[in-house]
Amino acid sequence: MITMATDGYDAVLLDIEGTTTPISFVHDELFPYVARSVAEFLEARWGEPEVQAHVRAIAEQANKDVAAGIADAVAVDLAADSAEEARRKVLANIEWQMKADRKIGALKDLQGYMWKFGFEGGELRGAMYPDAVAAMKRWAGAGRKVYIYSSGSVEAQKLIFGYTTHGSLLGLISGYYDTKVGAKIDASSYAAIAADIGLAPGRVLFVSDNVNEIRAADEAGMQTVVSVRPGNTPIGECAFRQSSDFMDIPL
Ligand SMILES: [Mg+2]
Known part of the structure; x- marks a missing residue:
């Protein structure tokens, strides 16, 4: 169980590879x-x-x-x-x-x-971790807006979430960001996303497998959880919260 040190959040920003989807998918x-x-x-x-x-x-x-x-x-x-x-x-x-x-x-x-x-054509399906899908549904159902931030283009993100192993998830997602907003390891990118969403960075929870991205989001003031999945680069001890089952992330 992850304990959140804050009074919740209004939006979730999700990475794809290593987070909602196996890192090996691409x-x-x-x-x-x-x-x-x-x-x-x-x-x-x-x-x-x-x-x-x-x-x-x-x-x-x-x-x-x-x-x-x-x-x-x-x-x-x-x-x-x-x-x-x-x-x-x-x-x-x-x-x-x-x-x-x-x-x-x-x-x-x-x-x-x-x-x-x-x-x-049905030959490709976006691979999704079942707990990520369940958590996205839970977040959306509880009024937390879900956004995606990935180095893959927004067009590719929409394909992955539009045709997943769990059907289309597009209805759960409020917006998509790619590196047009900035590099994923730059704090300024997370500040720009929060501004675009219309929330203070502190009201956004960012989830990613990449500690450098987590550090950048943290620096911008976002809340963070490190995604721990099979095949991800092991992160060992770090100062950030970690999760291998997103249903354990408190609302
Ligand atoms: Mg990733």
């Missing part, structure tokens, strides 16, 4: 979905304007990579290559970058775009 489910379906996806949707916009971004990045001497990069000439040739080269660039777990704009944008089809 690597175990979202990335493999793209890896196994990207070839077929490009073939089926190559002519679509939105797909072509992603193709142009991937090609532009690939040509920069070739110029920079990156060995695996394959040059793409969208004006000269046949559609089939261009598709093969674009795919080769996507595949090496995914194997290298590269975090680069063009690839991340395409991954996010493809996830939408995976969630909407």
Whole structure:
């Protein structure tokens, strides 16, 4: 049981990975979905304007990579290559970058775009810890507003919570924040979120597995609980409250 040192809170701000959702979710489910379906996806949707916009971004990045001497990069000439040739080269660039777990704009944008089809088509489901779902329902039912703050884009957050292993949870959530509001380890981000919600930081409870994020929220004046889940980085002794079952967090 966690004892709260304060007189409650009006809103809860939740991290996703390692908090509501297993930390391995993105690597175990979202990335493999793209890896196994990207070839077929490009073939089926190559002519679509939105797909072509992603193709142009991937090609532009690939040509920069070739110029920079990156060995695996394959040059793409969208004006000269046949559609089939261009598709093969674009795919080769996507595949090496995914194997290298590269975090680069063009690839991340395409991954996010493809996830939408995976969630909407029923092949992907947002993995949720049952106690996180129960606690979200309990908070919302008791008039505590629930917000999400994740490094994944707001669009991706809405997909994860819109299509979960427990159905859609969008009705429980009052708002979403990503790193457009600021980095998760900066206190100013939490101050900005509290201001946007319209509450004093002290009336917001932030839950995350990452102690650096917890420290930043604490510095901004928020209440905090560290999420302890299987597979999370062990945090050992720390000055912050911890929870492995969110139903134990007092209202
Ligand atoms: Mg996390």
